Amino acid sequence: MSSPHIKSAAVVAALTALDEGRTPERPVYREAVRTLLAVLAERAPGRSVEVRVPPYGAVQCVAGPRHTRGTPPNVVEMDPATWLALATGRLGWSQAVTEGRVRTSGIRADLSGHLPL
Numbered sequence: 001m002s003s004p005h006i007k008s009a010a011v012v013a014a015l016t017a018l019d020e021g022r023t024p025e026r027p028v029y030r031e032a033v034r035t036l037l038a039v040l041a042e043r044a045p046g047r048s049v050e051v052r053v054p055p056y057g058a059v060q061c062v063a064g065p066r067h068t069r070g071t072p073p074n075v076v077e078m079d080p081a082t083w084l085a086l087a088t089g090r091l092g093w094s095q096a097v098t099e100g101r102v103r104t105s106g107i108r109a110d111l112s113g114h115l116p117l
Contacts, residue, residue, distance in 0.1 A: 008035050015088065018081055030056045033080050036087040036117060044114045051111070052077040064108055074106030089116030 010031035017024040024032065033056040040051060041059040048064030050072040060072075078086070082101040085091035093112035096102045104110070 008032070011035055011084070011088070014084055015090075018084065029080055033057050033083055036083065039117045040087070040111075040114060043117065044111075048108050049074040049076060049106070049111070051075075053080055053083045056080055062108055062111075062114070072106070074108040076102060076104050076109050076111055078102045086111075086115050087117045 010028050013028045014024040014032035033053050037051065037053065037057050037059045041061045044061040046063035047060040047066040049062040050058055050060050052058040052075065054077070078101060082091065082096055086093065086096055093115055097104065
């Protein structure tokens with residue numbers, strides 16, 4: 001599945017920097033993370049899971065019971081490099097979870113059916 005967002009300049013620049021062993025420039029990293037989070041929210045609409053990629057962004061997605069107050073019961077959190085790898089298919093969900101690169105809580109916090117984008 002291909003999306004024009006995945007080919008955005010920020011996503012390409014961030015992946016290139018990571019491939020070269022560099023940390024992407026902060027504005028590029030932020031835009032790449034937020035672009036791919038927006039794609040996830042579009043493809044898995046809902047408000048039952050909160051996906052956090054600190055310090056750059058978070059979205060609510062996946063159909064199901066809506067969360068309105070306090071800490072959401074279904075949370076997925078990871079670092080920016082892991083998010084870019086998962087979203088673009090460079091890393092599999094089960095591998096990321098097994099390696100401890102993704103922290104999850106709640107029964108709906110499995111994004112394997114929605115990734116890669």
